[in-house]
Structure formats: structure tokens, C-alpha cells
Amino acid sequence: MPGEIVFWLAAVFPPEEGATPGPTALPLEQGSTLLDAQETDCLTRLRHHEDRRSYLAAHAGARLILGHVVGRPPSALRFGASANGKPVLLLNPQEIDFSLSHARGAVAVAAAHMPIGVDVEPMREMDQLDSVSELVLAAEEQAVLRKASKASRSRLFLRYWTLKEALLKAAGLGFAAPPNEVIIDAGPIPTVLSVPPALGSAAQWHLIAPSDT
Numbered sequence: 277m278p279g280e281i282v283f284w285l286a287a288v289f290p291p292e293e294g295a296t297p298g299p300t301a302l303p304l305e306q307g308s309t310l311l312d313a314q315e316t317d318c319l320t321r322l323r324h325h326e327d328r329r330s331y332l333a334a335h336a337g338a339r340l341i342l343g344h345v346v347g348r349p350p351s352a353l354r355f356g357a358s359a360n361g362k363p364v365l366l367l368n369p370q371e372i373d374f375s376l377s378h379a380r381g382a383v384a385v386a387a388a389h390m391p392i393g394v395d396v397e398p399m400r401e402m403d404q405l406d407s408v409s410e411l412v413l414a415a416e417e418q419a420v421l422r423k424a425s426k427a428s429r430s431r432l433f434l435r436y437w438t439l440k441e442a443l444l445k446a447a448g449l450g451f452a453a454p455p456n457e458v459i460i461d462a463g464p465i466p467t468v469l470s471v472p473p474a475l476g477s478a479a480q481w482h483l484i485a486p487s488d489t
């Protein structure tokens with residue numbers, strides 16, 4: 277596994293009446309038996325059933341993947357968190373880092389022998405794009421967004437957002453660090469151009485994203 281990234285992206289949908297889940301489907305009830313008390317408590321506090329489904333899928337998925345990678349039962353894995361909330365796998369001599377993300381309808385998990393971050397966001401039309409852009413995008417990125425066709429602006433903005441959030445999650449900061457201080461080229465082969473000093477040099481951070489979104 278050194279140098280490899282294990283990546284899992286899954287759609288989360290309600291079971292159709294009478295439909296038998298396919299071979300790769302994980303019945304969520306089964307997934308809930310894997311969670312620890314803290315996760316189960318967080319799960320029960322989520323009010324919307326879609327958020328509960330995604331939370332469950334992401335945490336059960338993370339346990340199944342990490343259990344496979346480190347060779348331990350998924351329900352036996354223990355987690356801690358960094359000062360800023362980044363989850364860490366305890367009793368982890370292989371020093372596996374992981375990241376999870378859950379949005380309504382989709383979840384993602386990534387694991388690797390290096391700092392890793394992943395983010396999924398539902399594709400949607402963004403309101404107040406100009407004001408949100410100032411918080412998330414650097415001036416040169418805002419200029420790129422302004423040049424984009426009106427129809428593609430929300431999609432491009434969400435591409436910037438997910439790439440930056442994944443990087444800031446890999447760094448363990450999340451949005452405790454201002455995303456508009458991270459400057460990226462969000463083109464087909466996304467590249468990190470500049471990062472705040474706390475993240476070291478831009479060259480040490482690499483981005484992976486589907487080329488068409």
C-alpha cells in the first residue's frame with residue numbers, strides 16, 4: 277500500500293420497495309452495527325433522514341475500508357481527533373491517514389500513507405455566488421469565475437470549493453484556515469499554486485479530481 281491511495285465513492289439512496297441490493301450495496305442497517313457509541317450518538321442527533329443515511333454510510337464505509345487496510349475488524353477500530361477535529365485512527369502502527377465526506381446522496385472515503393483529504397458536495401446552483409466567492413476564492417480565482425459562462429459558474433465554484441476543502445482537510449485544518457489563502461488551478465489537471473505558510477510549500481500538495489466537473 278505505500279504510495280497508494282484507497283478511494284471509495286458511493287451513492288446513498290433509499291432502498292426501493294422490494295428491490296434486492298446489488299452485490300456492492302451495503303444495507304445501512306448492517307452498517308449501523310459497526311459504529312461506536314460516539315458515532316451512534318452523532319447519528320441519532322441528525323434530524324434529516326438523508327443526513328443520517330449519509331453519515332452512516334460514510335462512517336460504516338470508513339470502518340470497512342480501514343479494517344481491510346489495517347487487517348482488523350471494522351467495529352474494533354478506535355478513533356481520536358486532532359485539535360481542529362481531524363479524525364485519526366488509533367493503534368495505527370502503519371500510520372494510515374484517512375478522510376471521509378458525506379453529502380446528501382453521496383459519500384467518499386480516502387486512506388493513504390500520507391496526509392489525505394476528501395470532499396464531496398451536491399451539485400447545485402449557488403446563491404449569492406459573488407459574496408461567497410470572496411470568502412472562498414483568491415482574487416485571481418474570482419477573475420477566472422467571472423470569465424466563465426453564467427451557466428457553468430456554480431459548477432466551477434463547487435470545483436474550487438471541493439478541491440480546497442479536501443486540501444484543508446488533508447492538512448487537518450478544515451475551514452479553520454481561510455480557503456481564499458489557498459490558490460489553485462481548478463482546470464482538468466488541478467494544481468496547487470499557493471498555500472498559507474502553515475501548510476508548508478504548494479509543491480508538496482497534490483490534487484485529484486474528475487476532469488469533467
Ligand SMILES: CC(C)(COP(=O)(O)OP(=O)(O)OC[C@H]1O[C@@H](n2cnc3c(N)ncnc32)[C@H](O)[C@@H]1OP(=O)(O)O)[C@@H](O)C(=O)NCCC(=O)NCCS
Binds near residue numbers: 361376379395446447
Ligand atoms: C472539516 C470541515 C471542512 C468539514 O465540512 P463539511 O463539508 O461540513 O463536511 P464533510 O462531510 O465534507 O466532512 C466532515 C468530516 O470531516 C472530518 N473533519 C472534521 N474536522 C476536520 C478537520 N479539521 N480536518 C480534517 N477533517 C476534519 C470529520 O471526519 C467529519 O466527519 P463527521 O463530522 O461525520 O465526523 C468542517 O467541519 C471544518 O472546517 N471543520 C474544522 C473547522 C474548525 O473550525 N475546527 C475548530 C474547532 S473543532
